[in-house]
Amino acid sequence: MKLKLTPVPGSIVAPQGFLAAGVFCDIKRLGTGKGSNKGKKRDLTLIVSQTEATVAGMFTTNQICAAPVKVCVPRVAKGIAQAIVVNSGNANACTGRQGMRDALAMTAATEQALGIAPGRALVGSTGRIGVLLPLKNVQTGIHAAAKQLGTTPTHADQAAEAIMTSDSRSKQIAVEFLLSGKKVRLGGICKGAGMIQPGMSDTGARPAAVPAGLHATMLCFITTDAAIEAAVLQTALREAVAHSFNRITVDGDMSTNDTVLVMANGQAGNRLIRQTKKSSATTAPFKCFQAALQHVCLELARMIVRDGEGVHRVVTVRVSGAQSAADADAAARAVANSSLVKTSWHGGDPNWGRIIDALGYSPAVVVEDRVDIGYSTPGSRRVAWSLRRGQPTRTPFATLWKAVQPQEFDLHIRLNLGRGEALMYAADLTEKYVDFNKGTLADPSQAASLGG
Amino acid sequence: MKLKLTPVPGSIVAPQGFLAAGVFCDIKRLGTGKGSNKGKKRDLTLIVSQTEATVAGMFTTNQICAAPVKVCVPRVAKGIAQAIVVNSGNANACTGRQGMRDALAMTAATEQALGIAPGRALVGSTGRIGVLLPLKNVQTGIHAAAKQLGTTPTHADQAAEAIMTSDSRSKQIAVEFLLSGKKVRLGGICKGAGMIQPGMSDTGARPAAVPAGLHATMLCFITTDAAIEAAVLQTALREAVAHSFNRITVDGDMSTNDTVLVMANGQAGNRLIRQTKKSSATTAPFKCFQAALQHVCLELARMIVRDGEGVHRVVTVRVSGAQSAADADAAARAVANSSLVKTSWHGGDPNWGRIIDALGYSPAVVVEDRVDIGYSTPGSRRVAWSLRRGQPTRTPFATLWKAVQPQEFDLHIRLNLGRGEALMYAADLTEKYVDFNKGTLADPSQAASLGG
Numbered sequence: 001m002k003l004k005l006t007p008v009p010g011s012i013v014a015p016q017g018f019l020a021a022g023v024f025c026d027i028k029r030l031g032t033g034k035g036s037n038k039g040k041k042r043d044l045t046l047i048v049s050q051t052e053a054t055v056a057g058m059f060t061t062n063q064i065c066a067a068p069v070k071v072c073v074p075r076v077a078k079g080i081a082q083a084i085v086v087n088s089g090n091a092n093a094c095t096g097r098q099g100m101r102d103a104l105a106m107t108a109a110t111e112q113a114l115g116i117a118p119g120r121a122l123v124g125s126t127g128r129i130g131v132l133l134p135l136k137n138v139q140t141g142i143h144a145a146a147k148q149l150g151t152t153p154t155h156a157d158q159a160a161e162a163i164m165t166s167d168s169r170s171k172q173i174a175v176e177f178l179l180s181g182k183k184v185r186l187g188g189i190c191k192g193a194g195m196i197q198p199g200m201s202d203t204g205a206r207p208a209a210v211p212a213g214l215h216a217t218m219l220c221f222i223t224t225d226a227a228i229e230a231a232v233l234q235t236a237l238r239e240a241v242a243h244s245f246n247r248i249t250v251d252g253d254m255s256t257n258d259t260v261l262v263m264a265n266g267q268a269g270n271r272l273i274r275q276t277k278k279s280s281a282t283t284a285p286f287k288c289f290q291a292a293l294q295h296v297c298l299e300l301a302r303m304i305v306r307d308g309e310g311v312h313r314v315v316t317v318r319v320s321g322a323q324s325a326a327d328a329d330a331a332a333r334a335v336a337n338s339s340l341v342k343t344s345w346h347g348g349d350p351n352w353g354r355i356i357d358a359l360g361y362s363p364a365v366v367v368e369d370r371v372d373i374g375y376s377t378p379g380s381r382r383v384a385w386s387l388r389r390g391q392p393t394r395t396p397f398a399t400l401w402k403a404v405q406p407q408e409f410d411l412h413i414r415l416n417l418g419r420g421e422a423l424m425y426a427a428d429l430t431e432k433y434v435d436f437n438k439g440t441l442a443d444p445s446q447a448a449s450l451g452g
Numbered sequence: 453m454k455l456k457l458t459p460v461p462g463s464i465v466a467p468q469g470f471l472a473a474g475v476f477c478d479i480k481r482l483g484t485g486k487g488s489n490k491g492k493k494r495d496l497t498l499i500v501s502q503t504e505a506t507v508a509g510m511f512t513t514n515q516i517c518a519a520p521v522k523v524c525v526p527r528v529a530k531g532i533a534q535a536i537v538v539n540s541g542n543a544n545a546c547t548g549r550q551g552m553r554d555a556l557a558m559t560a561a562t563e564q565a566l567g568i569a570p571g572r573a574l575v576g577s578t579g580r581i582g583v584l585l586p587l588k589n590v591q592t593g594i595h596a597a598a599k600q601l602g603t604t605p606t607h608a609d610q611a612a613e614a615i616m617t618s619d620s621r622s623k624q625i626a627v628e629f630l631l632s633g634k635k636v637r638l639g640g641i642c643k644g645a646g647m648i649q650p651g652m653s654d655t656g657a658r659p660a661a662v663p664a665g666l667h668a669t670m671l672c673f674i675t676t677d678a679a680i681e682a683a684v685l686q687t688a689l690r691e692a693v694a695h696s697f698n699r700i701t702v703d704g705d706m707s708t709n710d711t712v713l714v715m716a717n718g719q720a721g722n723r724l725i726r727q728t729k730k731s732s733a734t735t736a737p738f739k740c741f742q743a744a745l746q747h748v749c750l751e752l753a754r755m756i757v758r759d760g761e762g763v764h765r766v767v768t769v770r771v772s773g774a775q776s777a778a779d780a781d782a783a784a785r786a787v788a789n790s791s792l793v794k795t796s797w798h799g800g801d802p803n804w805g806r807i808i809d810a811l812g813y814s815p816a817v818v819v820e821d822r823v824d825i826g827y828s829t830p831g832s833r834r835v836a837w838s839l840r841r842g843q844p845t846r847t848p849f850a851t852l853w854k855a856v857q858p859q860e861f862d863l864h865i866r867l868n869l870g871r872g873e874a875l876m877y878a879a880d881l882t883e884k885y886v887d888f889n890k891g892t893l894a895d896p897s898q899a900a901s902l903g904g
Contacts, residue, residue, distance in 0.1 A: 064812030064820050094808060094820065096843060129805030130844055195792060195809065251791040253806070254813040339703040339791075339881070340647060340889055347890030353581030354705070356546060357647065360516030361706040368516050368546065391548055392582055429791070431883040437792055438799030 003288050005175040005295055008185060011156040014174035015185040015225035016267035017050040019149040022162030025141025027134055028089030028127070042162035044141035045086040047221055048114060048149055053263035055081035055122070056234040058200035058241045060258035066093035067103035068123040069259060075122055079230030081263055082117070084221055085110040085145075086124040086163050087138055088191070091217065093256040094130040102133045109139045113146035124259050126165055126191060126217045160189040163219055166436070167193045171303040177292050179226060179270040179285050188296050190220035192248075192304030194437065195255040200241055202234060217255035218245060218304055222296060226289055227266035228273040236290040237262055244297035248425045250308035251433070252337040262293070305425045306408075310433030313345050315426050316378065316410045322420030327364035329422040331415065334362030342429035350375060350400035352386045355413070365417060372414040375403035383412050455740050457627040457747055460637060463608040466626035467637040467677035468719035469502040471601040474614030477593025479586055480541030480579070494614035496593035497538040499673055500566060500601055505715035507533035507574070508686040510652035510693045512710035518545035519555035520575040521711060527574055531682030533715055534569070536673055537562040537597075538576040538615050539590055540643070543669065545708040546582040554585045561591045565598035576711050578617055578643060578669040612641040615671055618888070619645045623755040629744050631678060631722040631737050640748050642672035644756030646889065647707040652693055654686060669707035670697060670756055674748060678741055679718035680725040688742040689714055696749035700877045702760035703885070704789040714745070757877045758860075762885030765797050767878050768830065768862045774872030779816035781874040783867065786814030794881035802827060802852035804838045807865070817869060824866040827855035835864050 008014050027043040057076035059069050075081065085106050092099050103123050110121040125133075149155070160170035174187035195217050228236070241260055266272070273285050305314050317336050322328035335341055338358040344351040352373045359366045374385035384403045385393050403409060460466050479495040509528035511521050527533065537558050544551050555575050562573040577585075601607070612622035626639030647669050680688070693712055718724070725737050757766050769788050774780035787793055790810040796803040804825045811818045826837035836855045837845050855861060 062809065062812040063818045064808050091805075094805065094839075094842060096821070129809065130839075195806075253790055253792045253809060256809055256812060338705055339885075340705045343886050343889035346886065349890070353543075353546065354647075356516050357514065357581065357705060357708055360514040360708060366515045369548070387546075387582075390546060392546075429886055431886045433791070434795050434798065434881055434883045434886055437795035438801070 003177060003291050005177050005292055008174045008176045010153045011172035011174045011187040011189050012047055012159060012221060012223045013151045013156045014187040015223045017225060017265050018223045019048045019050070019151055020155045020159035021046045021145040021148040021150065022158030022160070023141050023145045023148060025137045025144065027087050027137055042158055043088045044138065044145055045159040045162040046110065046142065046145040046149060047084040047159060047223065049082050049223070049263055049265040051265050051267065052080055052082050052120065053265040054079055054228060054230040054233050056230060056237040056262045058202060058237060058260045060255055061201050062254050062256050064094065064256050066091055066125060066257045067095060067099035068092055068125045069257060070100060071103045071107060072122050072259065072261070075119060076261070080120065081122050082120040083110050083114055084122045084124065084261055084263070085142060086219065086221070087133070088163050088165050089127040090125060090131055090133050091127045091129045091257050092125040092133050095132055098132055102135050105135055106138060106142065109142045113143050122261055124219050126163065126219055126257055129256065156189070163189065163191045165191065165193060166309055167191050168307055171300055171307070173296055173299050175292060175296060177288065179268070179288055182268050182270040184224065184226045184268040184270055186222065186224040186292050186296050188220060188222035188300050190218060190300040190304060192218040192250070193307060194251060194309040195253045200246060200258055200260065202238060217257040219257070220245065220260040220297070220300055222262040224262065224264045225266065225268035226264050226273065227268065227270050228264045228289060229275055231275055232273050232286060233262060233264055236286065236293050239290060240294040240297040243294055244301040247423060248301045248305050249333070249336050250305060250311065250427045302425055305427050308427045309436050310430040311427040312407070312430050313428040314408045315345055315428070317413065317424045317426050318410055319413045319415065319423065320421045321415040321417055323365050323418040324420045325422060328420035331359055331362045331364040331366065331413065332422045332424040334358045335413065336424040336426035339429060345404065345428035346430050348401070348405050350386055350404045356387065359413065366415060367417060370416040372416065374412045375400065376410045376412065377403070377406055378408050378410055455629060455743050457629050457744055460626045460628045462605045463624035463626045463639040463641050464499055464611060464673060464675045465603045465608045466639040467675045469677060469717050470675045471500045471502070471603055472607045472611035473498045473597040473600040473602065474610030474612070475593050475597045475600060477589045477596065479539050479589055494610055495540045496590065496597055497611040497614040498562065498594065498597040498601060499536040499611060499675065501534050501675070501715055501717040503717050503719065504532055504534050504572065505717040506531055506680060506682040506685050508682060508689040508714045510654060510689060510712045512707055513653050514706050514708050516546065516708050518543050518577060518709045519547060519551035520544055520577045521709060522552060523555045523559060524574050524711065524713070527571060528713070532572065533574050534572040535562050535566055536574045536576065536713055536715070537594060538671065538673070539585070540615050540617050541579040542577060542583055542585050543579045543581045543709050544577040544585050547584055550584055554587050557587055558590060558594065561594045565595050574713055576671050578615065578671055578709055581708060608641070615641065615643045617643065617645060618761055619643050620759055623752055623759065625748055625751050627744060627748060629740065631720070631740055634720050634722040636676065636678045636720040636722055638674065638676040638744050638748050640672060640674040640752050642670060642752040642756060644670040644702070645759060646703060646761040647705045652698060652710055652712065654690060669709040671709070672697065672712040672749070672752055674714040676714065676716045677718065677720035678716050678725065679720065679722050680716045680741060681727055683727055684725050684738060685714060685716055688738065688745050691742060692746040692749040695746055696753040699875060700753045700757050701785070701788050702757060702763065702879045754877055757879050760879045761888050762882040763879040764859070764882050765880040766860045767797055767880070769865065769876045769878050770862055771865045771867065771875065772873045773867040773869055775817050775870040776872045777874060780872035783811055783814045783816040783818065783865065784874045784876040786810045787865065788876040788878035791881060794879070797856070797880035798882050800853070800857050802838055802856045808839065811865065818867060819869060822868040824868065826864045827852065828862045828864065829855070829858060830860050830862055
């Protein structure tokens with residue numbers, strides 16, 4: 001199997017049969033939170049398939065989860081959808097029964113405006129926690145968006161803009177590849193920035209053992225014209241998210257709203273990828289599709305880290321030689337979320353003491369005189385080792401210092417105890433992050449809300 | 453039992469039969485790390501009992517632990533000591549076999565300079581990780597300190613100063629109380645500032661289940677003239693640390709060097725507190741002593757948080773109603789270490805959305821419509837509730853805002869699911885913390901070291 005992915009414009013409207021729109025309906029200014037609207041920024045997105053699509057989703061495992069997540073989980077489980085409606089500026093989280101009614105009202109308004117079957121619309125929200133949605137505005141926005149749907153890259157741009165909160169730029173990608181001789185496209189948009197360390201599962205239920213570090217609102221919406229059964233699509237997405245969105249951290253905080261949704265409408269005309277008696281994961285078309293989906297998820301996930309709140313440097317933490325995969329994951333997360341390590345990255349300081357300290361307090365088994373720590377530029381095989389078997393190397397300081405100056409670098413950690421591997425796409429901790437999130441209120445009497 | 457604690461001056465030299473000194477021997481300028489020495493700051497402390505004392509200790513559970521910790525654990529286990537030597541500016545961590553030889557050389561030089569029995573000196577270090585000690589300087593310092601030992605408050609002040617790294621002020625306390633009709637004194641000094649979330653145990657070994665958040669260098673040295681058996685002293689200290697140093701966090705990073713040591717020389721002449729057939733914990737003198745020790749530990753622990761790197765606000769996180777004590781601890785640590793919660797404290801923003809978000813991703817069981825969140829000023833019984841049973845209250849925003857403006861306030865979280873309780877003494881996250889720790893090197897070619 002050889003997979004060639006060709007970039008194409010238009011992100012979510014690149015695949016056949018998908019339309020999108022992003023409009024302004026005045027949600028943000030009602031909150032005082034992140035992304036408050038001063039300039040009439042777009043705040044409502046609609047993504048629609050001309051025909052019914054199979055669907056898969058991954059959702060936050062935070063026990064406090066938002067109404068739109070609660071609405072989506074059972075709908076995605078049915079495997080069919082035709083539209084996604086998303087608002088920014090208000091998370092519709094911790095909003096009780098009224099929040100659930102509002103999320104359902106969003107899907108109902110979408111289904112009505114588009115003339116699609118009840119239960120076929122999905123919903124996402126991001127923004128301030130604990131404030132009721134301005135539902136009238138949202139409903140007006142849905143009807144306006146339904147009238148503006150289109151298939152040009154501008155439509156995709158506006159849809160990608162309208163899901164942004166503290167994001168400084170929109171995040172989009174689309175690729176084309178061949179499946180059983182047919183051209184298939186996959187496109188996606190996403191938003192991130194703060195409260196970013198997703199730990200998503202199929203149903204939002206926690207795995208039996210909650211990984212120690214699992215802790216953004218990140219939203220991602222993917223479209224494809226591939227023909228693929230819902231159950232197989234879910235398998236592909238689960239794997240793709242495990243290697244992308246669930247591997248990123250900006251600030252170690254897991255949001256109440258994290259959601260990834262994929263709609264597949266089959267309009268590319270490839271032979272249907274279906275569950276077979278032997279594992280579907282072994283068929284060539286599935287492998288191709290899964291690899292393409294994972295590529296799209298990973299590119300979007302990395303855009304979130306690069307555009308994280310206040311982020312200056314992005315570091316790929318590569319742990320190998322752990323006693324187990326779980327140990328590798330725990331070690332990588334401890335390092336990726338250590339305030340002292342993150343501030344040293346910000347300073348461009350090749351400090352290894354804070355790294356080995358974080359490894360030592362992580363739940364992973366670590367033996368001091370086995371630990372190697374080094375740096376490389378992304379894509380380069382040349383690692384500048386600062387520590388080998390627990391001992392400082394003779395690598396000149398200037399070499400190590402130079403290795404951590406670029407805006408992106410790789411941190412290599414070898415525990416030399418086994419074969420467990422893990423990586424995390426992580427960010428530094430800057431004064432700008434603190435300043436942005438301290439949220440000092442100039443005039444507290446004007447605050448409309450107290451949430452996220 | 454009624455315990456009356458009277459504050460007395462002199463901290464570690466307040467109890468009968470203890471001497472101290474703090475000198476400058478030029479350790480710090482050899483590192484480029486925290487607390488680099490520009491003004492010949494004292495960097496070596498000696499604490500000595502005139503007579504042999506019983507001893508107890510608690511040590512970091514970080515798997516990467518410093519040479520002085522490795523030297524102390526077996527010596528403390530023997531239950532007898534007479535002196536403690538401590539240097540600042542160099543952690544003697546990740547220094548391999550030479551580090552162990554250096555730590556032992558420090559104890560040997562101390563025993564020789566004081567003329568005490570071999571094995572009776574204990575050692576502590578704090579500062580840069582991964583750099584060998586300038587042993588000659590240290591040895592010269594030990595001999596100088598031995599000549600300067602004394603019992604005046606100035607001697608204690610100098611000892612407390614010489615263990616400081618990034619601390620902005622020294623931390624000292626002493627109290628007097630009655631035990632079997634005799635006046636007994638307890639005094640202590642400590643240092644902290646960054647890399648602060650201790651998780652200490654008797655031997656540095658991890659408990660079977662590592663608590664989720666267990667993650668400073670903090671050092672604390674306590675003296676008392678009480679007569680108490682070593683095993684009983686260890687029981688008292690374990691309990692005291694569990695309710696003080698192990699309940700604080702500045703940045704969530706657990707150090708390689710965390711150490712608390714207590715020497716008890718019996719010179720007060722109280723009836724020996726000993727292990728009895730029934731649990732010693734039930735006798736009145738033990739209870740008095742334990743309460744006094746816990747008071748000293750807690751006051752010192754809180755001084756560490758208040759003087760944490762860049763810390764502006766100190767918040768006591770009080771969790772109650774958890775399903776278990778472990779759940780309460782996990783919930784309190786998730787909130788106390790959330791970057792988003794900590795930045796909101798810095799901003800004086802009574803944001804509850806980030807708090808409930810952190811509760812939701814913690815390992816503790818949390819049910820959204822049971823959660824209460826509120827604020828009070830320390831010592832006040834009046835709580836301003838912002839969330840009751842998952843719903844925003846009608847408490848005016850101005851009231852909530854006012855509650856989080858003081859430099860110290862209490863955060864009350866009731867999970868309403870059981871009887872588990874826990875508290876954490878936590879700190880905000882400020883631009884100053886980031887700026888201090890980014891450690892930008894103006895001239896990397898001058899860096900002598902790469903560690904902590």
